[in-house]
Amino acid sequence: xxxxxxxxxxxxxxxxxxxxxxxxxxxxxxxxxxxxxxxxxxxxxxxxxxxxxxxxxxxxxxxxxxxxxxxxxxxxxxxxxxxxxxxxxxxxxxxxxxxxxxxxxxxxxxxxxxxxxxxxxxxxxxxxxxxxxxxxxxxxxxxxxxxxxxxxxxxxxxxxxxxxxxxxxxxxxxxxxxxxxxxxxxxxxxxxxxxxxxxxxxxxxxxxxxxxxxxxxxxxxxxxxxxxxxxxxxxxxxxxxxxxxxxxxxxxxxxxxxxxxxxxxxxxxxxxxxxxxxxxxxxxxxxxxxxxxxxxxxxxxxxxxxxxxxxxxxxxxxxxxxxxxxxxxxxxxxxxxxxxxxxxxxxxxxxxxxxxxxxxxxxxxxxxxxxxxxxxxxxxxxxxxxxxxxxxx
Numbered sequence: 604x605x606x607x608x609x610x611x612x613x614x615x616x617x618x619x620x621x622x623x624x625x626x627x628x629x630x631x632x633x634x635x636x637x638x639x640x641x642x643x644x645x646x647x648x649x650x651x652x653x654x655x656x657x658x659x660x661x662x663x664x665x666x667x668x669x670x671x672x673x674x675x676x677x678x679x680x681x682x683x684x685x686x687x688x689x690x691x692x693x694x695x696x697x698x699x700x701x702x703x704x705x706x707x708x709x710x711x712x713x714x715x716x717x718x719x720x721x722x723x724x725x726x727x728x729x730x731x732x733x734x735x736x737x738x739x740x741x742x743x744x745x746x747x748x749x750x751x752x753x754x755x756x757x758x759x760x761x762x763x764x765x766x767x768x769x770x771x772x773x774x775x776x777x778x779x780x781x782x783x784x785x786x787x788x789x790x791x792x793x794x795x796x797x798x799x800x801x802x803x804x805x806x807x808x809x810x811x812x813x814x815x816x817x818x819x820x821x822x823x824x825x826x827x828x829x830x831x832x833x834x835x836x837x838x839x840x841x842x843x844x845x846x847x848x849x850x851x852x853x854x855x856x857x858x859x860x861x862x863x864x865x866x867x868x869x870x871x872x873x874x875x876x877x878x879x880x881x882x883x884x885x886x887x888x889x890x891x892x893x894x895x896x897x898x899x900x901x902x903x904x905x906x907x908x909x910x911x912x913x914x915x916x917x918x919x920x921x922x923x924x925x926x927x928x929x930x931x932x933x934x935x936x937x938x939x940x941x942x943x944x945x946x947x948x949x950x951x952x953x954x955x956x957x958x959x960x961x962x963x964x965x966x967x968x969x970x971x972x973x974x975x976x977x978x979x980x981x982x983x984x985x986x987x988x989x990x991x992x993x994x995x996x
Contacts, residue, residue: 640939641906642874642913642959642988646678648686649994650867654850655687657865662833662844666691668714668826670847672700676978677912677985678851678869681707682992694845698724698733705731714758717768718742722749729755736760736794738768743781746788754789757782758826761818763811765798772814792824797839800831801857808836830855834862853967853977871961872913872984876925877940878904879951888942889934894919901948902933905941905957912983913941913959914973921972924958925951 659667672695675683684693684704692712695701701713714734719725725745728735729752737743738760746752759778762769770778782791795815799807815827825841830849832839835856848855852868880902888894888902896902905923909915915936922929923943934942941959945951960966966977973980 640911640988641877642872642911644677644984644988644990645871645873645961645993646682646990647867647869647871647993648682650852650869651678651683651686651850653867654852654869655690655846658830658833658844658846658849661864662828662840663837665840666843668692668694668843668845669850670694670716670845671704672696672716672847673982674985676848676851677981677983679985679990679992680704681709682995684709684711686995692734692843698727698735701733702727702731705733712756718760719745725749729753734758734792736768738762738770743778746785747781749785749787752785752787752789754787756789756792758792758794761793761795761815763795763814764807765796767796769795772818775818775820790824792826792843793820794826797827797829797832797836800829800836800839801855803835803856803858803862808832808839812836812839834864848976848978848981851981853965853981855977859967868960868962868965870966870981870985872907872911872959872988873961874905874907874911874957874959876903876951876953876955876957877906878953879945880904890937891935894934894942896933898946900944901946901951903930903943903945903951903957905943905959906939907941907957907959908937908939910938910987912980912985912987914969914975914980914983916973916975918969918973921969922964924961924963925955929964930957 655669669687669690671680671683671693674680690711692714694714694716696717698715698719701715704713712734716736718736718738722745734756736758760769761772761775782788797808797811799805826843826845827841828839828844830847833844833846849866852866854866856862882896882900882902884896884898886896907913918932918936921932925945926948928948931944932941933944960969966980970977970980
């Protein structure tokens with residue numbers, strides 16, 4: 604039998620090329636998250652702290668809920684929440700997400716935006732001191748039937764125009780009457796969700812706020828503004844505001860010039876160059892020959908693709924950054940590879956780093972090219988790519 608010998612390569616893995624070799628030999632990435640592939644993401648926790656402070660200032664000092672659903676938009680919910688010890692509250696979609704944060708030691712208020720489905724989930728909210736959002740008659744029935752809620756705090760969601768979750772405005776008096784009969788219930792707060800706040804010229808947001816005001820529930824604490832509301836609609840800033848995508852450094856406004864603020868992108872996706880090839884004018888690149896070289900060109904093959912969460916749809920106008928210079932993507936995105944025009948660069952070598960998005964280009968730019976949202980880019984890449992964390996302290 605051949606003896607098992609383990610070498611510690613970490614002391615000499617310093618260059619991109621050696622990082623590839625190290626990953627290939629050992630099956631070890633920069634950390635234990637995700638598959639052992641060449642691409643990785645760096646999460647700058649100081650950028651998230653900066654964004655939280657900025658958004659809280661913009662919101663006029665109202666209490667700011669950091670939304671960490673979907674594993675903090677791919678950034679890692681446990682790491683993000685621990686990096687924000689002074690956050691007023693956190694929000695997730697499901698009870699299970701909230702329980703995981705409690706077990707990780709998070710003590711702040713945790714709001715469950717999707718509420719609960721089964722009675723046992725309501726009991727879990729009581730046991731772990733979670734704040735469920737209620738939006739269905741089922742929730743009221745279960746609250747009334749529960750023997751001891753031990754001061755459980757809830758948020759009543761009102762559908763003022765989003766058309767997803769929430770009680771109709773006309774039903775709210777009856778909802779509050781039923782809640783008033785639950786003697787073991789704690790504080791009740793109000794919530795709605797803005798549907799079109801990313802466009803400051805869309806009148807829908809004004810109509811939603813008018814519906815809120817028509818309820819004349821000023822004695823309650825309200826949570827209305829989302830990221831777009833924080834940036835574009837100061838009138839929506841009530842007791843609580845919720846920061847989702849903006850917390851991670853992406854501006855959600857449809858016209859970003861309408862709300863230019865110093866948000867810092869927290870996620871950078873980086874990979875390495877696998878090959879550099881010379882091509883002649885007329886050569887076809889990629890599946891289906893979707894790109895024909897317009898001249899003699901130098902093409903770099905970058906080690907990332909849609910298996911790493913990078914978008915494939917209509918991405919041919921996007922760029923990556925190599926040696927600090929923008930480089931056009933040419934041809935279709937493959938599962939594991941992206942082809943890039945590096946003809947304008949003097950020296951490009953196997954193992955050189957390529958930045959797929961971060962500060963330049965930003966995730967918003969990639970999203971615009973692929974006709975999607977930065978939310979989807981960050982969630983997909985974060986779910987498929989290993990992570991390293993910067994500025995933990």
